[in-house]
Amino acid sequence: MDRFDAMMTAPLGRRQMLAGTAAMLAVPAGAQGLVDLRLPGGPSQRPLAGGFPGKGEMIVQRIHPPLLETPMEVFDSDVFTPNDRFFVRWHWSDFPTSVDAGAFRLAVRGRVRRPLSIGLAQLLRMPRVELAAVNQCSGNSRGLFEPRVPGAQWGHGAMGNARWTGVRLRDVLDQAGVLSDAVAVRFAGLDGATVEGAPRFEKALAIDHARDGEVMIAFAMNGEQLPLLNGFPIRLVVPGWYSTYWIKMLSDIEVLSAPDDRYWMAKAYRIPTTPGADIVPGTKDFPTVPIGRMVPRSFVTSLREGQAVPLRPTMPVGGIALGGDRSVARVELSADGGRSWQPTRLGPDHGRYSFRRWDAELPLAGPGPLTLMARCTNDAGEGQPMKAIWNPSGFMRGNVEAVSVEVRADA
Amino acid sequence: MRDRTWLAAGLCALVAATALSAVSRAAPRFTVKSTSVELPYDETAYPEGPGAEVMNANCASCHSASMVLLQPKLSREQWTGIVRKMRDVYRAPVADEDVPAIIDYLAKLSPR
Numbered sequence: 281m282d283r284f285d286a287m288m289t290a291p292l293g294r295r296q297m298l299a300g301t302a303a304m305l306a307v308p309a310g311a312q313g314l315v316d317l318r319l320p321g322g323p324s325q326r327p328l329a330g331g332f333p334g335k336g337e338m339i340v341q342r343i344h345p346p347l348l349e350t351p352m353e354v355f356d357s358d359v360f361t362p363n364d365r366f367f368v369r370w371h372w373s374d375f376p377t378s379v380d381a382g383a384f385r386l387a388v389r390g391r392v393r394r395p396l397s398i399g400l401a402q403l404l405r406m407p408r409v410e411l412a413a414v415n416q417c418s419g420n421s422r423g424l425f426e427p428r429v430p431g432a433q434w435g436h437g438a439m440g441n442a443r444w445t446g447v448r449l450r451d452v453l454d455q456a457g458v459l460s461d462a463v464a465v466r467f468a469g470l471d472g473a474t475v476e477g478a479p480r481f482e483k484a485l486a487i488d489h490a491r492d493g494e495v496m497i498a499f500a501m502n503g504e505q506l507p508l509l510n511g512f513p514i515r516l517v518v519p520g521w522y523s524t525y526w527i528k529m530l531s532d533i534e535v536l537s538a539p540d541d542r543y544w545m546a547k548a549y550r551i552p553t554t555p556g557a558d559i560v561p562g563t564k565d566f567p568t569v570p571i572g573r574m575v576p577r578s579f580v581t582s583l584r585e586g587q588a589v590p591l592r593p594t595m596p597v598g599g600i601a602l603g604g605d606r607s608v609a610r611v612e613l614s615a616d617g618g619r620s621w622q623p624t625r626l627g628p629d630h631g632r633y634s635f636r637r638w639d640a641e642l643p644l645a646g647p648g649p650l651t652l653m654a655r656c657t658n659d660a661g662e663g664q665p666m667k668a669i670w671n672p673s674g675f676m677r678g679n680v681e682a683v684s685v686e687v688r689a690d691a
Numbered sequence: 692m693r694d695r696t697w698l699a700a701g702l703c704a705l706v707a708a709t710a711l712s713a714v715s716r717a718a719p720r721f722t723v724k725s726t727s728v729e730l731p732y733d734e735t736a737y738p739e740g741p742g743a744e745v746m747n748a749n750c751a752s753c754h755s756a757s758m759v760l761l762q763p764k765l766s767r768e769q770w771t772g773i774v775r776k777m778r779d780v781y782r783a784p785v786a787d788e789d790v791p792a793i794i795d796y797l798a799k800l801s802p803r
Contacts (some may be wrong), residue, residue, distance in 0.1 A: 315751065319763070321763050321764060322763070323760070323763075325759055326761075331731050332730070332731060333728035333729065333730065334728065340757075341729055341757070342755045342757050342758050342761075343732070343735075343757065344730075344732060344733045344754060344755040345754065346730070351742050372753075373753060373754070377727065377729065377730055378725075378726070378727040378728075379725060379726050379727075380725045380776075381723045381724060381725040381726075382725070400723050404721060404722075404723070425764075428763035428764070428765075429763075430762055430763075430765055430769060432758075433762065433763065447722070473782075474752075474753050474784065475753065475779075475781060475782040475783065475784065478780070478781045478782040479780070479781075479784045486797075499721070499723060502720060505724065508726050508728045509728075512726050513723050513726075514758065517753050543780065547780075568740045584784050624771060644768035
C-alpha cells in the first residue's frame with residue numbers, strides 16, 4: 281500500500297474524516313475496511329465507510345462534495361437499491377444541508393402563460409405516479425476505461441434502482457401553460473456554484489421529452505422521502521436516461537424558446553456521435569451530442585472477483601440487468617469467453633426502466649479458473665458488445681463484463 | 692366445496708387489496724418532513740513534498756484531495772488541461788504564478 285492508499289484507509293468519524301497525519305496510520309480495529317475496485321493500473325482501493333447522513337456503508341470516492349458508490353453486493357440482495365445504500369454524486373459543494381419543507385418552492389417560469397411557485401403541499405395534492413427506474417451516472421464504470429480517463433473513478437456502483445413516486449412533469453408544465461414557441465425545458469436545483477462566476481449545474485430536455493408523461497418530479501424513493509444526499513425534497517426522474525438529467529433538489533424549471541446553450545449542455549456531458557459513443561483513443565475534434573438514453577447492461581452480483589467456489593455438478597450464478605431505455609428481453613451467461621451462451625431465468629418484471637434479476641445454474645466441468653460473462657438484450661434487440669467502447673469522458677460503458685472465480689474441489 | 696372456499700378467500704383478499712390501492716390513490720397520505728444534516732468534512736492534506744503547500748492552498752476548498760489522488764496516471768498534458776479547466780470554467784481562484792508548481796506536482800503523482 282502506498283501513501284495515497286494509506287490516506288484513504290482511515291475510518292470516517294462523525295465530524296472529522298481522514299484527518300492529516302492520523303490518517304497515515306493503519307486501519308484501526310472496527311474500521312469498515314477497504315474495497316478493491318480492480319481498476320486497471322490503479323489506484324484501486326477505496327475506503328468503505330458510514331458516516332454520511334442517511335447512508336450506510338458506502339464506497340467513498342470523495343468526501344467533499346460527496347461521491348459515494350454502492351458496493352456490488354447490495355445489488356445481489358434486491359433489485360431495488362435501499363435508500364441508505366443508493367449512490368451519491370454532487371458536482372458542487374454548495375448545496376444546502378437544511379431544507380425547510382414548508383418554505384421550499386419550485387419555480388416554473390420562462391415561456392409559460394402563468395409562472396408558478398409551487399410548494400410541496402401543492403405537489404402532494406396533484407395526481408400521483410409511481411415508476412421503478414434505474415438511476416445511473418453517465419460515468420458509471422469510468423475507472424475501467426482503457427486507456428484510463430480523468431474524472432470520478434467509479435467502479436460499477438454509480439447506479440441504483442428505486443420505486444419513484446411523484447407527479448408528472450407534464451402536469452406541472454400544463455398548469456403553467458407552455459407557450460407554442462417552447463422547444464426545451466431547463467432544470468436546476470438548490471445547489472449553487474461554489475465559486476462566483478462558475479456555471480451552476482443545470483440540464484435541459486427537449487419539450488416533447490419533458491412532456492412525455494413519464495418524466496417525473498419525485499418526492500419519494502422506495503416509499504420514503506428522498507435522503508438529502510439524493511436530492512431532498514424533490515428530484516427529476518428521467519426514466520431510461522442517465523442520471524445527469526435527474527436534477528436533485530429541483531427548484532427551478534425554465535421553459536426555453538431555444539435549445540439550452542449553457543455549459544452543462546453545450547460543453548459537458550457530451551458523447552461522440554459514433555455508434556456506441558466509441559472512438560479511437562486519442563482522436564481529436566470529433567463531433568459530439570449531449571448524452572441521453574442508457575444502454576443495456578448486466579452484472580454478475582452473486583459472485584465476487586477472485587472468489588473460490590466449491591466444485592459441484594452445477595453452480596448457481598445470478599445478477600441484475602437493465603435494458604437501457606427498453607425492457608430486458610433476455611440475459612445470457614457464458615463461461616467460455618463468449619463462445620457459447622446459455623439462457624437465464626428472469627425474475628419479476630418491475631417495468632421497462634427497472635433492474636431485472638436473472639439467475640442460472642451453470643454446469644461445472646471440473647476445478648480451475650472460470651470466467652463468467654453476462655449479456656443482456658433489450659426488447660428492441662439491442663445487446664451488449666464484447667469489446668469495451670472508449671471516449672475521453674468515460675461515458676456510457678455497456679460492454680459485457682467478466683467476473684473470474686476459482687472452482688476448487690476443497691472450497 | 693373446499694376449492695370454492697379457497698376461491699372465496701382469495702377473492703376477499705383481492706377485493707381488500709384493490710380497495711386499499713384505490714384508497715391510497717384517492718387520498719394518498721405522504722408527508723414530507725424538513726431535513727437537516729451534518730456532512731462529514733475532509734481535512735486530508737496533499738501528501739508532503741515539493742508543491743504540496745501550493746496544492747493545499749489552491750486545490751482543497753472546492754474538493755477533497757482524494758479527487759486528485761485517486762486519478763489514474765495522467766500525462767503532463769492531461770493535467771495541464773485539467774488545471775486550465777478548473778481555472779477557466781470552474782473559476783478556481785488560482786494565481787498564474789502557482790500554476791507551474793501545481794502542474795509539476797500533479798505530473799509527478801504516480802498512482803499504483
